[in-house]
Amino acid sequence: MNARRLKVARGRCGLFSIAVLCTLALAQVALAQGSDDQYDITIKMEMPGMAMPPMSQRMCVKKGASDQDLIPRQDNCRVSDTTRSGARLTFKMTCTGNNPMTGTGEFNLVANGYNGQIRMKGKMEGQDIAMTQTIDARRVGGCTAR
Numbered sequence: 840m841n842a843r844r845l846k847v848a849r850g851r852c853g854l855f856s857i858a859v860l861c862t863l864a865l866a867q868v869a870l871a872q873g874s875d876d877q878y879d880i881t882i883k884m885e886m887p888g889m890a891m892p893p894m895s896q897r898m899c900v901k902k903g904a905s906d907q908d909l910i911p912r913q914d915n916c917r918v919s920d921t922t923r924s925g926a927r928l929t930f931k932m933t934c935t936g937n938n939p940m941t942g943t944g945e946f947n948l949v950a951n952g953y954n955g956q957i958r959m960k961g962k963m964e965g966q967d968i969a970m971t972q973t974i975d976a977r978r979v980g981g982c983t984a985r
């Protein structure tokens with residue numbers, strides 16, 4: 840009798856797991872069809888004598904958001920002096936922490952995304968460093984910004 844109950848419990852647990860996975864999948868579809876803009880962003884980072892492999896990330900930007908919201912950055916970085924002139928967006932960036940850096944960026948806004956570069960200078964592990972990040976962002980659909 841106990842073996843039978845265990846088998847039934849395992850079956851219910853399996854069904855519950857499947858139901859949870861289906862619910863999560865439906866929630867992802869709902870998020871992907873929101874009214875905000877979903878971007879696929881590719882970032883290529885280069886430093887003198889070294890190029891890193893491209894990194895990709897997905898970013899959801901609220902409709903009507905400020906131009907600053909298009910700029911990928913880490914939590915310890917602050918964007919300032921954002922200026923938009925036609926399809927050209929320029930800005931400054933300051934990053935604090937263990938590897939402080941400052942830099943400038945310029946994006947060209949196109950019909951279905953944007954592209955450009957961020958040039959940063961600072962110190963990393965006590966050494967002076969300069970790096971250029973090349974950004975290519977394409978709008979790939981809708982999402983729901985949080």
